Amino acid sequence: MSDIMLLAVFPYLAVMTALGVGIYRYLNDRFSYSSLSSQFLEARALFWGSVSWHYAILLILSAHILALLFPSKWAALVGEPVRRYVLEISGLGLAIVAVGALIILIARRLTNRRVFMLTSKMDWLLLLVLLLQVLLGFYLALVYRWGSVWYLHTAVPWIASLFWLKPQIEFVSHLPLLVKLHFAGAFLLVFLFPFSRLVHFVTVPLGYLWRPYQLVIWNRHPLNRKEMLR
Amino acid sequence: MDIRAQISMVFHLDKCIGCHTCSVACKNIWTDRKGMEYAWWNNVETKPGTGYPTLWEDQEKYHGGWKKSNGRLQLRSAGRAGTLGNLFFNPYLPTIDDYYEPWTYQYGELFNAPLGADQPTARPISLLTGESIDIKAGPNWDDDLGGSSIYAKNDPNLEQLSDTERAALNQLERLVFFYLPRICNHCLNPACAAACPAGAIYKRGEDGIVLLSQEKCRAWRMCISGCPYKKTYYNWGTGKSEKCILCFPRLESGQAPACFHACVGRIRYLGVLLYDAAGIDRVARASTEELVAAQRDLIKDPGDPKVQALARSNGISDQMLEAARNSPVYKFVKRWQIALPLHPEFRTLPMLFYVPPLLPVLAGINKEGNYEVAGTADGNPWPQLAALEQARVPLRYLASLFTAGNESAVQEVYRRLIAVRLAMRARNVKDVPANVLKQLLTQSGITPEEAAAISRLTATPTFEERFVIPPLAREQAIASWEDTFQHKQEAGFGFRQMPVRRF
Numbered sequence: 039m040s041d042i043m044l045l046a047v048f049p050y051l052a053v054m055t056a057l058g059v060g061i062y063r064y065l066n067d068r069f070s071y072s073s074l075s076s077q078f079l080e081a082r083a084l085f086w087g088s089v090s091w092h093y094a095i096l097l098i099l100s101a102h103i104l105a106l107l108f109p110s111k112w113a114a115l116v117g118e119p120v121r122r123y124v125l126e127i128s129g130l131g132l133a134i135v136a137v138g139a140l141i142i143l144i145a146r147r148l149t150n151r152r153v154f155m156l157t158s159k160m161d162w163l164l165l166l167v168l169l170l171q172v173l174l175g176f177y178l179a180l181v182y183r184w185g186s187v188w189y190l191h192t193a194v195p196w197i198a199s200l201f202w203l204k205p206q207i208e209f210v211s212h213l214p215l216l217v218k219l220h221f222a223g224a225f226l227l228v229f230l231f232p233f234s235r236l237v238h239f240v241t242v243p244l245g246y247l248w249r250p251y252q253l254v255i256w257n258r259h260p261l262n263r264k265e266m267l268r
Numbered sequence: 269m270d271i272r273a274q275i276s277m278v279f280h281l282d283k284c285i286g287c288h289t290c291s292v293a294c295k296n297i298w299t300d301r302k303g304m305e306y307a308w309w310n311n312v313e314t315k316p317g318t319g320y321p322t323l324w325e326d327q328e329k330y331h332g333g334w335k336k337s338n339g340r341l342q343l344r345s346a347g348r349a350g351t352l353g354n355l356f357f358n359p360y361l362p363t364i365d366d367y368y369e370p371w372t373y374q375y376g377e378l379f380n381a382p383l384g385a386d387q388p389t390a391r392p393i394s395l396l397t398g399e400s401i402d403i404k405a406g407p408n409w410d411d412d413l414g415g416s417s418i419y420a421k422n423d424p425n426l427e428q429l430s431d432t433e434r435a436a437l438n439q440l441e442r443l444v445f446f447y448l449p450r451i452c453n454h455c456l457n458p459a460c461a462a463a464c465p466a467g468a469i470y471k472r473g474e475d476g477i478v479l480l481s482q483e484k485c486r487a488w489r490m491c492i493s494g495c496p497y498k499k500t501y502y503n504w505g506t507g508k509s510e511k512c513i514l515c516f517p518r519l520e521s522g523q524a525p526a527c528f529h530a531c532v533g534r535i536r537y538l539g540v541l542l543y544d545a546a547g548i549d550r551v552a553r554a555s556t557e558e559l560v561a562a563q564r565d566l567i568k569d570p571g572d573p574k575v576q577a578l579a580r581s582n583g584i585s586d587q588m589l590e591a592a593r594n595s596p597v598y599k600f601v602k603r604w605q606i607a608l609p610l611h612p613e614f615r616t617l618p619m620l621f622y623v624p625p626l627l628p629v630l631a632g633i634n635k636e637g638n639y640e641v642a643g644t645a646d647g648n649p650w651p652q653l654a655a656l657e658q659a660r661v662p663l664r665y666l667a668s669l670f671t672a673g674n675e676s677a678v679q680e681v682y683r684r685l686i687a688v689r690l691a692m693r694a695r696n697v698k699d700v701p702a703n704v705l706k707q708l709l710t711q712s713g714i715t716p717e718e719a720a721a722i723s724r725l726t727a728t729p730t731f732e733e734r735f736v737i738p739p740l741a742r743e744q745a746i747a748s749w750e751d752t753f754q755h756k757q758e759a760g761f762g763f764r765q766m767p768v769r770r771f
Contacts, residue, residue: 241466
């Protein structure tokens, strides 16, 4: 029963909340739709924490997502032992970087009075959940070796079944509790996404790569004409 | 040609008394809020000095503005991909310590302190942490050269000066400084707008005011390092950048911006300039020596029927054109050519121009120990003629500020300013020999009538002559594309929510 709640009901709840609240917040509270940067108040520790955190977690996350999107190609990739070794070891390395960076970020918020004053309860909750999730992932990668392979036969079909609205938790229900907690943790982060600074994830300004540098906005002539200088 | 209108400004530095009334007027209206306590959209600096934020002119440190490489214009900070790579950490962002830690005083202590042997005091407490602090910096910390041996000696503009010139600056009898009030330049090629990954910063087509959309800003903070003048500010409370809005709500109702209106020395002029937007790119890439002249060339004569026709075809109204014809800014910048942009080498084409200060005639202690005006010793009764060559502030310093190092461009301006003084003296005191005056006027290229007009607009202009504000007709504009009746009994226009973070 608790497996059904954790692995079938909660994921749907989390995704629905993320979509619903995320869109509602974008339409009604665009002002706060970003991260609240504190680099202006403290820069040195943030450099070490933020840069390494973002690169490490983005690489780890993209490995999770790529395996989910292209399971057969991923299976071919990790089928070869040398490639599997390299992947697992770099994954472990990145996990260490991510944990270290997160600890720097948490310590920075705790010790720097200026940043501490600016940290909301949601920020603390988010940092805690992220830390637990990353630590858990790191532990699983150490203890249950070859996650890059068994992930393909457990989590991937489970998430696919969720996506096709035919939840089959038997793919994952037999796994150890800590693994299931890692799965649920991912959906907990999805759940927290629209209520926290995580929304900055979907505001990455890729349009900057091709928009003209200057933006000129006309109000009067011709009607609401938008035009670029260059 | 693509003629557009720009509401533009001139600050006459000879008239600035450094009273900071402009700063206070602005602060009281716009930035007296949590997160913006440290920010002064308008500030007044003492030059030589390091300014606010400290060393803002040093682009080796902040990487603001544009640079020319292989004939192309590039942001000094990073390219587009590089900017996205810096999203997680902007390496060139100043921190609040480059400005100052905002503070207030524990005034309550004055009333509530328990009875004791000592007078109660209101100690300073930080507005960031609420803890008591030692004040180590402020928005005008080196005002009037206070602590200049510590602060002013770091002024980046002093780099090109020789040791003797630097020493001369610090001699007590020759000690010299002037004030530099600064607001957003509302540039034609704003680097803040170009650096914003979210595209939140835009120029208003009708009047050229550069604004920052609070709804689109995503706190990537690239504008703050991108603006070489450091005139966008990060609101650490809301996570939004903010900047001078040239008091557009006041302009739209026909009032001068608060800092202009409040100015005690009446140093500020505001008016419309017509410019050729098609030439912006070319001018921004001009060679360093030609930058000032090229920018001047971009500004077109509002009296020229051809320019007027092109302006009308671009939708510029007749009222706007009339304002452009009466613009005091046009006179200072283009007709008389005595106003210069600040640091044109940043290549943003700033549209705030400065009439450089004509410092008092050089005087010092001579060999006999007497106070002497330079140039008078060898019987020259017109020290003003010599003053240019022996100016107390080296021309190189002013060239570094106003003409990207082009000394002859500064000299030209000073020759005109000196000619105006002598022409007015000739008219009022009548002791200037005709040949001296004639020589001065030919050298500087102005007529006696122009000298009188410059003097008039400098010394005794009326309120209406200083501020020629065109009717901006924004209400009609909005009514033309939004049905006002639909908004009747609704929330109205603009923000419908307080600009505070709910998440």
